Amino acid sequence: MDFTFDARTEELRAALLSFMDEHVHPAERVADEQRAAQASPWASPPVVEELKAEARRRGLWNLFLPGSEHGAGLTNLQYAPLAEIMGRSPQLAPTATNCAAPDTGNMEVLTQFGDERQRKQWLEPLLAGEIRSAFAMTEPDVASSDATNITTHIERDGDEYVITGRKWYISGAMHPDCRIFIVMGKTDPDAADVRRQQSMVLVPRDTPGVTITRAMRVFGYEDHYHGGHAEVVFDRARVPVSNLVGEEGGGFAIAQARLGPGRIHHCMRLIGMAERAIELMCRRAVSRDAFGKSLAQQGVVQNWIADARVAVEQLRLLVLKTAWMMDTVGNRGAHTEIQAIKIATPRTVVGILDRAIQLYGAGGVSQDHPLAELYAAARTLMIADGPDEVHQRSLARREIKKYL
Structure with a gap:
């Protein structure tokens, strides 16, 4: 194991450290002041969009995603010191570079398991930082530490899936730019293999039957910078069968x-x-x-x-x-x-x-x-x-x- 940073990593580290010192850290107090003054606490302060534009100009964009087609083509070992630098300002730096959860994980899911239409409709605007997303897995009524416990039901009805269930601590769901949920639920609750009962489907936020009931706090914080954490109810929300991610039972x-x-x-x-x-x-x-x-x-x-x-x-x-x-x-x-x-x-x-x-x-x-x-x-x-x-x-x- 050789953990010496290669030339590409050193170049990006230098650029990222400069970006942090010149733009991100000075923007922390500005962002707080702007957020306090704006109508919606969940919307990104204007300075965040300025940071995103500057990050893109400096080539500090989508660093998390392996492969040169969509991401920076970095390995995990190359990305590690960069993510560490961003961790010094977790409220701003990951968002400014389009490396913030839960969008990162959702982009990885769509890259690996999404079909061409899904990638065109949802992955491309996520990669461009034009929209946000959420991953709906955790539920309040079961021990979600065991993912086989989830009770959200995804029932096929002709050419549609009907989703019914309640999720909470769904990160990013309060952000006004959140446009899409990746929802995990059970399509076959009676399958012998409990790890083949679940599937994932794409559910646009504006789908009838999808209701964000409240924002969840974390130790009293509303975590605005990550788009908040929401409780979300799916009341017979319908989406096309083509919104299935991967295969049934692959969730x-x-x-x-x-x-x-x-x-x-x-x-x-x-x-x-x-x-x-x-x-x-x-x-x-x-x-x-x-x-x-x-x-x-x-x-x-x-x-x-x-x-x-x-x-x-x-x-x-x-x-x-x-x-x-x-x-x-x-x-x-x-x-x-x-x-x-x-x-x-x-x-x-x-x-x-x-x-x-x-x-x-x-x-x-x-x-x-x-x-x-x-x-x-x-x-x-x-x-x-x-x-x-x-x-x-x-x-x-x-x-x-x-x-x-």
């Missing part, structure tokens, strides 16, 4: 294919969040005095900063190894490593952010600094894309199996 497999890259992308960005926390800790430590000396001279603060640096270096190596394995042996071959980073990264970054908040005192839990919002995002990722305990269970089973 579970598509979900797994979608979630693998999503998990590593989250972990890449989390490392960037941790790096920003360390930077903020150091700036605070050298600028504040307590009990006769600077915080930087307090032993406990020095320990927090040292432990955070060690932890981030360890995480980065594990994430890079995982990215390298995904590139060389595929997502299935890197299953253990993907689960390992999904367990280790959010948990560790939450701890780093917790120490940073402690160092900032009252300011750490306020809106004057990004730490509280970063903490909420990192803590949520211990649940999103499969809770830690599910990944621990699966990983442990594979380890034990070696000895049976």
Whole structure:
């Protein structure tokens, strides 16, 4: 394994760091002010569109998507340090570069499993950043950590599918530019193989029978920058059979294919969040005095900063190894490593952010600094894309199996 950045990665890193320093970080406060002044809290502030135009001008667009036809043609290993940089401003940078979830995963689904018509109608405007999308899988009435539990029903009626069910925490659904849902439900609830009961269908947001009932908060935050998280009801919503993604019964497999890259992308960005926390800790430590000396001279603060640096270096190596394995042996071959980073990264970054908040005192839990919002995002990722305990269970089973 050689994790030396190649010339292409170094070129993009330099361009992205410049973009972040010159445009993204200065826009953070501007975006907050613009959002507070506009009529809809869910619409993107004008400065976001300015950032998107600048990112495209600099060639920093769709970096997440492998293959040169639609994306930048980067490997996971090449994308990892770029996603980390974007993670330093998770509210703005991923959206500015068209690398924000859930659109990234949805674009990957349409690229891999969509037919020509579906790609033309939905993938192309997503790639251009003209629309947003949502992925409707999680449900409030069942343990969605086990995806076979989902109860949304997708019934065929002639040339149409009829969708009935209730979803929640559907990321991006509150954004006014959200035009399409990828909905997972059961087309064959009696199939012997519980992993062949589910299918995915494309449901335009304006389909009759689709109702967004409320915005869901995350630790009190409405997460405007990601288009919010909605509860959505499908009340006999009808779509053409041609809106099926892939094949009937293929929904579970598509979900797994979608979630693998999503998990590593989250972990890449989390490392960037941790790096920003360390930077903020150091700036605070050298600028504040307590009990006769600077915080930087307090032993406990020095320990927090040292432990955070060690932890981030360890995480980065594990994430890079995982990215390298995904590139060389595929997502299935890197299953253990993907689960390992999904367990280790959010948990560790939450701890780093917790120490940073402690160092900032009252300011750490306020809106004057990004730490509280970063903490909420990192803590949520211990649940999103499969809770830690599910990944621990699966990983442990594979380890034990070696000895049976």
